[in-house]
Amino acid sequence: MLANRNFALTLAVFSALAIIFFLYSIWIIIEQKRLSDLQRDFINNMTHEFKTPISSIKIASDFLANDPHIINDQRLSKYTQVIKDQNTRLNNQVEKVLNIARLEKDTIELKKEIFEVNFTLSETVSNESLKFKTGKILFTPLSEDIYILADKLHFINVVANLIDNAIKYSKDEPEVKLTITNLNTSILLNIMDKGIGIDAENQKKLFDKFFRVSTGDIHNVKGFGLGLYYVKNICDAHNWQIALSSKVNEGTTFIITIPKQINHA
Numbered sequence: 001m002l003a004n005r006n007f008a009l010t011l012a013v014f015s016a017l018a019i020i021f022f023l024y025s026i027w028i029i030i031e032q033k034r035l036s037d038l039q040r041d042f043i044n045n046m047t048h049e050f051k052t053p054i055s056s057i058k059i060a061s062d063f064l065a066n067d068p069h070i071i072n073d074q075r076l077s078k079y080t081q082v083i084k085d086q087n088t089r090l091n092n093q094v095e096k097v098l099n100i101a102r103l104e105k106d107t108i109e110l111k112k113e114i115f116e117v118n119f120t121l122s123e124t125v126s127n128e129s130l131k132f133k134t135g136k137i138l139f140t141p142l143s144e145d146i147y148i149l150a151d152k153l154h155f156i157n158v159v160a161n162l163i164d165n166a167i168k169y170s171k172d173e174p175e176v177k178l179t180i181t182n183l184n185t186s187i188l189l190n191i192m193d194k195g196i197g198i199d200a201e202n203q204k205k206l207f208d209k210f211f212r213v214s215t216g217d218i219h220n221v222k223g224f225g226l227g228l229y230y231v232k233n234i235c236d237a238h239n240w241q242i243a244l245s246s247k248v249n250e251g252t253t254f255i256i257t258i259p260k261q262i263n264h265a
Contacts, residue, residue, distance in 0.1 A: 050094050057087045097226065110151040110237055114261050117146040117187065121178060124156050128163045135167060135174030142180055146187055147261040154234045159191070161227040162254050166193035169252070182260075189256045197248040206244070207232035 061084045070076045118141035125139045148155075159178075166176040170193055181188040198206065209229040235242040235256060246252035 050090075054087060054091045054094065057083065058091075061087060110154065112149050112151055114147050114149050115152050117148055117180065117189075117258075118142055120152065120156065121159065121180070121189075124159050125163075125178060128160055131164075132167055132174070135170065135176070137163060137176045137178070139178040142182060144182070146180065146182060148187070148258050149261045150238055150258070151234075154237075158231050158234050158256070159189075161231050162191045165227055166191060166195060166252070169193070170195035185262070186257050186259045189258060190253055191256075192251060192253040194251040197250050198244070198246040198252055199248050203244065203246060 061080060064070050064080045065077075065084060070080055121139055122141055125137050129137050163176055163178075167174045170176075175194050177190075177192045179190045179192070181190070207228050209226065232242060238258075240259075241257040243255045243257075244252060245255070
């Protein structure tokens with residue numbers, strides 16, 4: 001009888017401890033979710049608050065850049081251009097943070113449309129080329145039209161992020177090359193650079209949020225480590241496959257497999 005009572009008491013104690021541990025775990029999960037939601041709301045609100053002064057600075061700097069007195073003064077013209085460039089950079093970073101906040105809240109709604117890839121990539125490359133004072137971004141369109149069904153804005157952002165990433169991690173004068181391989185039911189979009197490359201260990205964490213590849217002796221790489229995290233999430237949202245091939249000191253190639261829209265009429 002005594003042995004049975006001791007066993008029952010021990011079982012009751014272990015059961016009580018298990019229930020307490022379970023309830024504590026649930027409380028920790030709920031608290032972490034609350035803090036995570038609070039953090040995302042703060043980031044979202046903060047970045048939205050940044051948008052108004054950024055817009056005001058853009059309007060003011062554009063006005064200054066077109067003023068004849070500024071144009072004729074080399075020193076003032078240079079300072080005005082610095083303001084414009086840094087304001088553009090700040091706006092791009094705010095947009096990246098906003099996109100990540102939307103992703104984590106599952107509030108990004110893909111507005112899919114059918115569009116022609118060659119023309120869209122040509123425009124994107126042209127716009128991206130204006131951002132960089134040195135280097136080349138090369139793209140030769142295919143002779144035939146290629147159509148896909150996707151969110152055009154996010155498609156352009158994905159390409160722009162990969163180009164920007166390639167430029168950042170290039171030595172000397174950057175060279176980025178875009179190619180399209182036309183398959184039966186899909187296309188392969190390749191974005192290649194001749195940069196510093198990525199070792200095998202870093203490749204495993206490349207799409208993690210806030211992760212940035214060690215740049216060795218390159219000290220001018222800026223950003224939050226959100227670009228490739230955004231790229232991966234947008235590819236996943238479209239059910240696209242993204243892969244990379246990279247060798248240290250030789251360069252990196254990102255390959256995105258995108259289904260074609262055969263009947264586009």
